[in-house]
Amino acid sequence: MPIALLALAIGAFGIGTTEFVMMGVLPQTAADFGVSIPSAGYLITGYALGVVVGAPLLTALAVKLSRKTMLLAMMSLFTLGNTLFALSPNQEFGVAFRFLAGLPHGAFFGAGAVVASSLVKPGDRAKAVSMMFLGLTLANVVGVPLGTLLGQQVGWRATFGVVALIGLVAIAAIVKLIPHQGRPEQASLRGELSAFLRPQVWFALAIVTFGFGGVFASLSYVTPMLTDVAGYDPANVTLLLALAGVGMTIGNLLGGRLADKALMPSLYVALFALALVLGIFTITAHSKVGAAITIFAVGIAGFMIGPMMQTRIMQKAGGSPSLVSAAVQSAFNTANSIGAYLGGLVIAGGLGLVAPNVVGATLSVLGLSIAAVSGVLDRREQQQQPVPVPA
Template sequence: MPLALLALAVGAFGIGTTEFVMMGLLPDVAADLGVSIPAAGHLVSAYALGVVVGAPLLAAATARMPRRTVLIGLMALFVAGNALSALAPDEHWLLAARFLSGLPHGAFFGVGAVVATGLVAPERKARSVSLMFLGLTVANIAGVPVATLLGQEFGWRVTFLGVSAIGLAAIGSLAALLPHDHATAPGTGLRGELGALRSLPVWLALGTTVAGFAALFSAYSYITPMLTGSAGYTDSSVTLLLALFGVGATIGNLAGGRLADHSMRGTLFGGLTSLVVVLALFPVFMSAQWSAALAVILLGVAAFVTGSPLQLMVMEKAASGPSLASSANQAAFNLANAGGAWIGGLALSLGLGTTSPAVVGAGLAVLGLGVAAVAYAVDVRRATEARSAQEAGGRLVASHVPGRESEPQPEPVRG
């Protein structure tokens, strides 16, 4: 695989670290700024809002620019947002800085996925996307725990300065390893990118992302009360168990990329089906500590198997403008994060039990399977119509070859 993929993975590692580290630092940030923990929780929402807003906006605004330049610029914005987070004097400035930090997130992954697939042979496209996403999953294993411990020991501001340093390393890697490219050709810039979003298959692929990953976040958002309330783990053990989720996500991501290069649709259906089974069995898994730890790993595997095929599917359905659609898929991922957490919390508030968010998540995964099935049916119908039109056109051309109608036919040979 090209070394340029390593540069994309370094950027993804920094983004994954800053996205998830705030969860572990909320008590420290709240105490330092003199606000409640629920109020500090808005910092998580501010970042997610930045992703949703920035993904399509920045991808559209940079549609005609060289993608290497775009990726370096997005990472520079990422560095600025995290540096400002470290220097924020109060919660209002920190909210704005977190929003700014989230802006480049979706566009970086969206444009980066397009660049990654262009660096490899067609039969290795999904694998290239999974290697870029490897930085995101490894961040959950190493980046987030280390950054959390760093913040708890030396102050949360040091954490964000450290993340800024990762961003600077990513900029250096991108500048050194990414090949130079040219601005988008006339006719395939912003108009082509926007035109691709008018495609029904693109929206069905985005819908599959929302439903499938909402299933994940319905359960994962409340994994701590499940592990402590049902499985009997102590609070101090949760950090290690969340690292196990990162291990599972890394395994699923790499496996999904390799499998999707052989069968993108089969990998997607298999991953979503596995997610349904794992989430439906969560009440059983949470009855013992060993099985609860296994469930955390399996959840990461089942969810992230679908990551590369979904990203690649959106890009292929938006072939005339893949950057904007690919970035929109990252916005869909964050909408799934917010929506899944809300639905899972609703199940808890209704008194359905500690593991009820996972069972609800299984239902969302079934919905994702349904949307994916509709997308497949639409593809089959369109392919059939295109084949029929091509055959009809061939017969029409054959019947109108000049002179064919008046050409004398040879007489049969007589015995």
């Protein structure tokens, strides 16, 4: 794999850390701002809204920029947002700066996926995309636990100061390692938007929203599941979440390799495995050993889907991949919102702390069903293509 992918992975590591470490330092942030923990939760919401808004908006505004310039601009905005957040005087400014830090998230991954694919031969494109996302999954293994520990020992501002430094390292790596990227030929906003006229693009976004929503329905409530159901001490939860992060890393790398060999069959297997594992989690959540093994398996099955869908949607976008590639990140965050909301709904309805796993399994089956329909359309399109006549 090209060394240039390291620059993309560093950027992804910083983005993954800032997105998820907020959950680990939320009590310290709430205390510093003098607000309740539920109110401090708007810092998480603010970032997610930034991702949803920024992915299509910034990609559309920068459609004529070279992709290397786009990557540098997005990582600079990311670094600025995290620096300002570390200096926030109060909750209101904090939410605004978290929104700012979230804006470049999707646009960075959208441009990064296109760049990663362009650096390798066609048969290795999904693998290259998975190498970029490796930074995101490693953030859950290394960045989030260490960032949480730093926030607890030194203060949450130090955590986001370090995140801003990671952003500077990523900028330097992009400058040094990413080869010159000329402006996309015949790039236009109309051309990028035209990709959304393709039904398969919408099927791909729906697969991400519902299929991946199953992961978030479960993992959003995994801490109370581990403590109140499995019986773990709260002090051990960080290690268990790191175990889930290891599973995510393995799943991401495995998904990239399988997608290059047989994308749609691999996607069917991944979604089926995710539904199965989440269903099993309703039983194994009552056992310490069973719960640990299962959240590891959820990480593997769930994050196999990421590089598959990023590659799939770029294939279906034709010659205008940037905007739809960024839209995948909006779909992932929509999946986060839907999964977390439905998981909370069944808990509030008195169905118990393991009920979100049933929701997750159901969402994954829905994602699998949409993938099956998309696969049928693929076969019909292939059958309708004219057979070349020998000369």
